[in-house]
Amino acid sequence: MSRPGWNSLTDRLTRAGRPLFWMIVAGAILAPCACFMALAVSPRLFDQGPQWFTLQYLRGVLSGGVAHALADSMWVSAVAAVMGAAIGFPMAWLVCRTTMPGRRFIRGGMWLVLLLPSWLPALGWVRLVQPDGVMYRIGLDLPVVTHLILGPFGVVLLLGLRCVPFAFLAVSAALAGLGQEFEDAARVHGAGRLGSLRVVAHILAPAIWSALAIGFAESVSDFGVAATLAYSAHFPLATYQLYSAIDNFPPSFPAAAAMGWLLVGSVAIPLALQAKALRGRSYAVLSGRTRPLNPVVMSRRATFGAAAGVSAFAFVALGIPGLGAVSGSLLADFGSSFRVSFANYDAIIHNPTLIGPIDRSLVYGIVAATVTVVAGFVAARMLARTRTKATRTLDMLLLAAVALPSVVFAAGYIFAYNLPFMSKIGIDLYQTTTLLVVAYIASSLPTNARILFGSVSQLQPSLHDAARAHGSGPVRAWGRGVLPAISRPLVMAWLLTFCAVFLELPISQLLYAPSSPPISVAIQDNLGNYHYGIGIAQAVVSVILALLAVGVVLGAYRLLAPAGWRRIGALTRG
């Protein structure tokens, strides 16, 4: 909710920076997407066909196998988003509202799930359950499991597990910022446990809808599962069809663009549902009067049940892919035996060319995450404060960009930033590190903004006003009144972007500056050149390094952030 006369620093910055922000959004997100999407109706615009205007490609995706794949993608993504929220919500509740032992490990586990590129768990599952896979070789003859996993069920399962961290982060951020007073009030007025939970659930509606929307958009645009498990299951999804249109030779960019239109259009469904559910309500609950929590003390039986559920999630989401990846990296003979060998790791240690890609990806991740968090906060604030035409457009644009597969995003960058007239005026951005980092930022911004939306929507203007009333200047008031409350979500959003950029593949493949490959390209290069074991070992090392980076950042926050930040920030954990 906005208040007239509220003269906060963020207000002023927002006003002053709004044109700049829109320019960035237009240049970094809108232009590449628009260029690519224009191909669907005007291939000749970019020398990709003879027609200036045609609807043949849009008509083409509404029939046959592509339409079937699109319909499958829609229902699979919807179920996955619901599954993600259904698992993520209780886990967030366990972490934020209970005394369950070891709950910190849940948060760490969520980061690990987020860190893994989606193809890695998928490969792990395929490796486990395929005929003559690990499961059969250790004596578990379970064809039913093979049939289940290598089918729509397995696809939904993996995409759903992928949605859990997004739901967890969105809901835990909102849940931790929710003081005890609402549950107390409900209980005082006679509500039982279920009734007070309903009250809480209603207050958390923005975060839940945000989780559902982002879960749907992430699933519908996912390529890792589509290209591995879904492919092996002969269950084609729309992103795979789109990829095929681009990867076939000669590629059909107009056909891919037409599929992109439908994928982007599909996010209108969760957006419409979200808008309908939240219209006309306010969810600002975080203020200086927010009461500390009284965590629920769980009974032994409840603790056991919760621990069993969390362990099952960890096994399915992390154990199996970990088994797949690590076993792949320890086999030097294409997996014909269970003989363990460290040959792949030896090769990595003795290959100095590995260091450069890792260094590069670390720098790219740090720069992209820093810029993205700033822009993401601005975007989340715009979305949270007022619902104007501009913010609705921004909301649609950001979520649509989430739904657009990264490979489309990357191709759009080539079309938008490699135009002949740009070269003529001396702007040659294609295949430069600058454009690569801009693309990383643009592709991360939508998810980042959606993740921050839950926390930012809980900020009340009184936080800033109180600091101003006590004599602080605008900058100091923002730093002392607002920043402590959102420092933790900002750190978490930074880590999320860093991890996503560190192992990002499709954009890196098409836009990296020659001679400067990021680590994901180096891994893919080995996987594609028969050095499967080395490639998997590189992936394992990279995930470990990314985890170390997460540990360092969280440790630094714990050690360096003022005690007040950590105390207040704990209420708004991202």
Place this chain on the structure above:
Amino acid sequence: MVNLFSSAPGGRRLAGVALAAAASAVGLAACGGTTTKAASAASAATPVPLVVYSAQGYDSAETKAFQAATGIPVKLDDNSTGPLLTQIEASKNNPNWGLLWVDGATAFASLDQQGLLLKGWEPSVSWDTLGTQSVPSDKSYVPTGVTLMAAMVYDSTKVANPPTAWSQLTQTQWKGAVGMNDPSQSGPTYPFIAGMMNSLGGVSQGEAYFTALKANGLVVHPTNGPTLQALTSGAIKLALVQSSAGIGAEATDSSLKVAYLNPVTLLPSAIGIDSKASPQVQAEAKRFVEFVMSAAGQHVMQTGDPTGDSLYYPVLSSVSPLSVLPSLAGVKTQTINPYTWGAQEATINNWFDSNIVQ
């Protein structure tokens, strides 16, 4: 209407062709010598970075050796074939690559038909039989080596009597035992499919063959690696993969053996030069090709990726195949017309995905 998003047809492209023709004339005039005028032109001017798009496992070693030998700086875009071709197609109204080095003549034929390759130039070398079969008539790309599609890989501890003809793969003895790659994900697989169609008499006969294979339980994996993994895990008994992948696997796991069924299709690795590149870049690209075809360059190719792309059959009479490569004596090889079959690639791949993979 003028396409504002493309290079003017009468401008850069024509200029490029004219300059390419000039450069070609220079190159052709120099045939017979070890140092061409193109090379001289490149060395005379201040070197500009040569952007190399490559999917070869030895490309990093090769570009470093070239840079050390010539002083010409190289920027290497080392990627899979698919992304490289996607980059070229997406940026074709304003290309910034100097040369492309990947496997498969059909992709080069398609690029050639779009006017994206410099025509009419080849290095002054002595081709062997495989090389002669692989050089295109308009000299729009230069073969640098040859692998075969498809090599049949099997586990000799499990398969005592492997098949000796393609037709045997459809027999019940091999039901559910044959695996191959998906052409929409594996670049070398389309030439294999096209080669089978070519040898069987046409597209419809080839479709019938693959349909029979599917009916006999053909298992399709995305690329060479997963297909070989399926073989070693026991999920399949026969893997139809690129010869270099099969021989590399054999070197890693001694129980694996490679055999060729007649006929096998030649899959040249080749270099094409960007027709729209500046004359200086084209001259540098020609020097790169000449270096690759030199004794030093071939040595780097044969040692740069010992269990992968280095396992190729040379196309030069002066270079011997590595000792681990099976002899081609008695093996019938065929070359498919890349211009005829390249034009059908998307159609046939779509048919394969819709009818065999799904």
